[in-house]
Amino acid sequence: MNNWLAVPIVLPILAAGVLLVARDRAFQRTISMVVLGVNLAVAVVAMVHVARSDSIEVTAMGGWRSSIAITLVADRLSVMMLVIASAVLLMVLVFAIGQGASDERSPLYLPAYLVLVAGIAQAFLAGDLFNLFVAFELLLMSSYVLLTLEGINAQIRSGTTYVVLNVVESSILLVGIGLIFAATGTVNMAVLSQRLAELPDSVALGLNLLLLVAFGIKAAVFPLFFWLPDSYPTAPSSVTAVFAGLLTKVGVYAIIRTETLLFPGGQEQLLLVIGGATMLIGVLGAMSHTQMKRILSFHIISQIGYMIMGIGFGTVAGLAAAVFYLLHHIPVKTALFLVEGIIEKEAGSSSFDRMSGLIHRSGPLAVLFLIPALSLAGLPPFSGFLAKFALVREGFDEARYGVVIVAIVVSLFTLVSMTKIWTGLFWGDVDPKPAAGRVGILRHHRLMSMSTVLLVAVTLLIAALAGPLFDYCEAAARQLTEPARYVRAVIGP
Amino acid sequence: MSLAYALLIGVLFATGSFLLMNRSLTRIILGVAMIGNGINVLIVTVSSRPGGAPIVGETDTTDSVPQALVLTAIVIGFALIAFMLALAWRNWTIDGNDIVEDDVEDRRVARRKDES
Numbered sequence: 001m002n003n004w005l006a007v008p009i010v011l012p013i014l015a016a017g018v019l020l021v022a023r024d025r026a027f028q029r030t031i032s033m034v035v036l037g038v039n040l041a042v043a044v045v046a047m048v049h050v051a052r053s054d055s056i057e058v059t060a061m062g063g064w065r066s067s068i069a070i071t072l073v074a075d076r077l078s079v080m081m082l083v084i085a086s087a088v089l090l091m092v093l094v095f096a097i098g099q100g101a102s103d104e105r106s107p108l109y110l111p112a113y114l115v116l117v118a119g120i121a122q123a124f125l126a127g128d129l130f131n132l133f134v135a136f137e138l139l140l141m142s143s144y145v146l147l148t149l150e151g152i153n154a155q156i157r158s159g160t161t162y163v164v165l166n167v168v169e170s171s172i173l174l175v176g177i178g179l180i181f182a183a184t185g186t187v188n189m190a191v192l193s194q195r196l197a198e199l200p201d202s203v204a205l206g207l208n209l210l211l212l213v214a215f216g217i218k219a220a221v222f223p224l225f226f227w228l229p230d231s232y233p234t235a236p237s238s239v240t241a242v243f244a245g246l247l248t249k250v251g252v253y254a255i256i257r258t259e260t261l262l263f264p265g266g267q268e269q270l271l272l273v274i275g276g277a278t279m280l281i282g283v284l285g286a287m288s289h290t291q292m293k294r295i296l297s298f299h300i301i302s303q304i305g306y307m308i309m310g311i312g313f314g315t316v317a318g319l320a321a322a323v324f325y326l327l328h329h330i331p332v333k334t335a336l337f338l339v340e341g342i343i344e345k346e347a348g349s350s351s352f353d354r355m356s357g358l359i360h361r362s363g364p365l366a367v368l369f370l371i372p373a374l375s376l377a378g379l380p381p382f383s384g385f386l387a388k389f390a391l392v393r394e395g396f397d398e399a400r401y402g403v404v405i406v407a408i409v410v411s412l413f414t415l416v417s418m419t420k421i422w423t424g425l426f427w428g429d430v431d432p433k434p435a436a437g438r439v440g441i442l443r444h445h446r447l448m449s450m451s452t453v454l455l456v457a458v459t460l461l462i463a464a465l466a467g468p469l470f471d472y473c474e475a476a477a478r479q480l481t482e483p484a485r486y487v488r489a490v491i492g493p
Numbered sequence: 494m495s496l497a498y499a500l501l502i503g504v505l506f507a508t509g510s511f512l513l514m515n516r517s518l519t520r521i522i523l524g525v526a527m528i529g530n531g532i533n534v535l536i537v538t539v540s541s542r543p544g545g546a547p548i549v550g551e552t553d554t555t556d557s558v559p560q561a562l563v564l565t566a567i568v569i570g571f572a573l574i575a576f577m578l579a580l581a582w583r584n585w586t587i588d589g590n591d592i593v594e595d596d597v598e599d600r601r602v603a604r605r606k607d608e609s
Contacts, residue, residue, distance in 0.1 A: 068558075130562055137569045144576055153587050160518060160580055160593050167525050167573060168513070174532050174566060181559060182539035230596040288602050 005046070005059040005072045008039045008082060008121035016114035023107040029097055032110045036093055036117065040086040047079040051472060056479070056489035058127065067191050067491045071127030075486065076476035077323060081124045081253055084327055087458065088245050088334050089117050091451040095338055096238035098447025099345060106149055115142040116242070123250045127490060129177050130187045132254065136173065136218065140166050143247060146239045147231065154234045162231035169217040176210035183207065190490035193261050193483045208263040212270075215258060219251025221308055222278040225301045229285060232300075233293040237341025240293065244300050245334035249326055252307050256322070259311055260480040271312030276403045279305030279410040286417045292340050292350035292425060295417055296333075299376065302410060303329055309407060310391050313398050319477035321390035324470055328375070328383040328462050335372040335455040339365065342448050343425065346441050347432065352424035359426040361434060362441035366426050368449075371456050373422070375463070377415035383463040390470070498538040505531030518581040518591040522574060529570040533563045 015035045019028050050057060060069035074082075093113065119139025126132040144166075148159035181187055183203060184195040196204055213224070220228040228248070232240050259266065282302025286295045307329070310322025340350050342365065347355045359366045375382035378389075388411055395404035442449040462469060479485060505527050512524030540559040581591045 130565070134565065134569070137573075141569075141572060141576070148580065148583075151583055154597075156580060156584050156587060157594050158596070160584065161596070163573075163577060163580060164513070164521055164525075164593070167577075170569075170573075171525075171528050171532060175535065178532060178536035178539065178559075178562070181536065181562070185540075185556070187558070187562070230599065233598075289598070291598070294598060 003059060004042060005057060005074055005125060006061070007042050008086070009072075009118050009125065011035055011038060012114040012118040012121070016111040016118070019111045019114065020108075025105075025107075028107070028110045032093060032114060033090075035114060036086065036090040039117065039121065040083070040090055043079065043082040043086045046074055047083050050074060050076055050079045051475075054475070056486060058490050066127075067186070067188055070131055071188065071190075071490060072125040073127035073189075073486070073490060074125060075479050075489075076472065077253070077256070077480060078124045080323070080327060080472065080476060081249075082121060084330050085120050085124065085246055086117075088330055088455070089120070089242065091455050092238055092242050092245075092334065092338070094451040095241070095341065095448050096236075098445060098449075098451065099236070099238055099341060108145065109149060112142045112145040112149070113242075115139075116146065120246055120250060124253060127190065128188045129180065129192070132257075133170070133173055133177055136250070137170060139247065139250065140170065143243060147235050147243075150236075158231040158234045162227055165217065165227040169214050172210060172217070173214035176207060176214055179210065180207050188490070189257070189261055190487045193487050196262055204263060205266070208258070208266050211258050211262070212255065212267065215251050215254040216274070217251075218248070219255060219304055219308075220248050220301050221274050221304055222281050222301075225278065225282070225304075228301060229294060229297040232297045233291070237293075237337055237344055240297075241334045241337035241341065244296065244337050245330045248300055248304055249330055252304060252311075252326060255308070256311055256319070256480065259314075260319070261483045261486060264481075264483060265314055268312050268314045271308055272400060272403050275305045275307075275309030275312050276406040277305070278302065278308060280406055283410045283413040283417065287413060287420070290352045290424070292343065292352075292421055293337075295421060296336055296340060299414065299417070300333060302414065303333070303376070305410070306388065306391060306407060309403055310394070312403075313394055313400065315394065315398065316474065316477045316481050317390070317394045317397070319480055320470065320474040321387065321394055323473040323476050323480075324390060325387040327469065327473065328387045328459070331455050331458045331462070332372045332375050332384065335452060335459060336369070336376065338448070338452040338455060339369045339372070342368075342441065342445055342452065345445060345448065350425065355425055355431065356428035357426070357430035358441075360430050365441050368442075368452055368456055369426070370422075372459055373418040374415075375459055377418050378411040379415070381463060383459055383466065386463065386466045386470070498534065502531050502535050502538070505534065516592050518577070518584060518593055521593070522577045522581065525577065526570070526574055529566070529574075533566055536563050536566070 012035050015031055019031060057074040058066055059072040060066035062069055116139050119135050119142060122135035123132060126135050144163050147162060148155050177187060183199055184192060186192060217224045232243055279302050282298050282305060286298035289295050307322045307325050310318050310325060343350045375384035378384040392404050392407060509524045509527030509531060512520045512527060515521060536559050584591045
């Protein structure tokens, strides 16, 4: 039995229940830190184990046969996502505690955050579709709470749109799962992988598209992205950072599973077109805005396009590049939002017309922004360059020139838009003037700076260790392209 | 699957979708409830013979899995509707209405195009 696989899901939920009753702040903080620390440790151990033994770990809950039980499955992709998600969640928690925003002082913040942690972990480990649906609901429900916790007008307005949109998404997903069950008589992904292949093409296509639409809304791909830049910027920076870094990526993860395990090789052309359009529309949206949080929100969309493009190639190298892109993108995006959080804490806003000349006040902060920003745009030697390079090379090998050209142009636009943030916020006259004798910014926000520095260090580490990490991603992609191994691991030979 | 069930599902989805298009959050919530019920009826009817009990030994047993799925979906739907009602109430205490409004910042950018 590998019951330890359930730890990253069960532990945060239990802790959330306890923290709902025990509302002492110091206690809440300690427990949350411990839980996230344990999660990270379990995830790292799982990753090392899965990588060493090159196996797929399966836990069937309640001792049922794994084809009918609720199964948790950990292959290379799941444990990698679990590790990077746990690391990012831990650092954002430190940041949120340091930020001390009004919503973090609410006794409901940390319980909601822990439920989010459980939902994310469950989504990565879920071995059946319905479990995946429940995981989505868990993380969505807590994201609703986190997004509207302050209850101010702007949050309620955009929160409403966010909730309604995600309810529609959940409904579509549930209809899809119901119809898949009707067609095959199971929701277990391993069994589905066998039975879906026996369905008539037209039925399989319909089911595939239902799932793609549902996960597409979650991942904010073109043309289903419009809810994202509206709702994310109104939340406090720590919350937006988690949403930006992880929630849309859960959607991408689900798309990878659908397209490799359930419906292998079904929609490659469609995914490439969607990927290209997502990149382009996202970056154009980013260029038209003048507030850092908004710009970064649009860049989430544009970056999702790259991952979809990697999935769309449908080859081992393409998938490996997409997986590596996921790995690099989560810490980079979160780090950018954390830098934004520091600026917002210092100036009250990150709008260009309210703030400028930051580089004269804090050089280190400028560096903290510059590293993930250049990485996002894909400049060497940062991790983004390696991820984009892998994608573009595979695009040329597959002779998909159209989407490759779009990808290169979009990364140029990304650079332009990062330059816009740089000139808008960091250059120019110092405005507003800091209080007399107040030098630097980072030293006044120690916890926030510490977590941001650590996260930026993670992105640099990914660039430095790109060789072994890319090998790992390639092995993960090979596992993904051989659904038979997954099936064998779950239901036996 | 009988025609009556199919018609019921269709009507629930159609009414629900119509209500979802409204600007008033209360109507949207009603629409969500409609669609939620439509999905539950859909899962129960399409996935097994409806009406039987999921107990082994009965003459007319049905699959218990869809019933478990629907039960979970009902609980989740209940929580969602409760949360949305709280949102609608909060919206009402702020503005005195429960209208779902446009994205302010997005409107501003769109207007900038007209001005230039």
